[in-house]
Amino acid sequence: MPSTAERQLARLRARFESHARELGRIGFLLKGSVVQSYKRCSSAGCGCQTDPDKLHGPYWQWTGKVDGKMTTRALSEEQVSRYREWMENSKRFEEIVDELYVFSVEANEILRTAERRPPEPKKHAPRRRTRSRS
Numbered sequence: 001m002p003s004t005a006e007r008q009l010a011r012l013r014a015r016f017e018s019h020a021r022e023l024g025r026i027g028f029l030l031k032g033s034v035v036q037s038y039k040r041c042s043s044a045g046c047g048c049q050t051d052p053d054k055l056h057g058p059y060w061q062w063t064g065k066v067d068g069k070m071t072t073r074a075l076s077e078e079q080v081s082r083y084r085e086w087m088e089n090s091k092r093f094e095e096i097v098d099e100l101y102v103f104s105v106e107a108n109e110i111l112r113t114a115e116r117r118p119p120e121p122k123k124h125a126p127r128r129r130t131r132s133r134s
C-alpha cells in the first residue's frame, strides 16, 4: 500500500478510536419526547370542564418505548431535566455513531484502492432466452 494511503488510514483509525472512546463517556441514553400537557379533572363544577383556558397544568410527560411498547409517563420537574439530559446524550451518541460510519466509509475506499480487485465475471456466449408462452 502506498505510504500516503497508510498515513490516511492511520489517521482515520485514530479518529475512529477517539470518537469510539467518547461513546463510553456519554452516559445513559433515552429516546422519546418530553412534552407539556393540560388536563381536565373530574370534580363537578370545576372551570376546566367547560373552559379550555382553565385546564389544569402544565404537566410534563415523556412518551417513548419501554420494553418495546409505546408508553407515556408523568414527570416531575427534576425528572424533566434528567430525561432531557439522557435524550441529549442519545442524540450525541447517534451523531458520533454516524461519524464512525463516515470514517469507516473513507477507510474502506482507501483499502479498496489498494486491495486486489475481485475477479471479473466470466463472459459466456450469449444464452438463448427461453420465452414463456401464454
Ligand SMILES: [Zn+2]
Pocket (backbone or CB within 6 Å): 040, 041, 042, 043, 046, 047, 048, 049, 056
Ligand atoms: Zn378541574
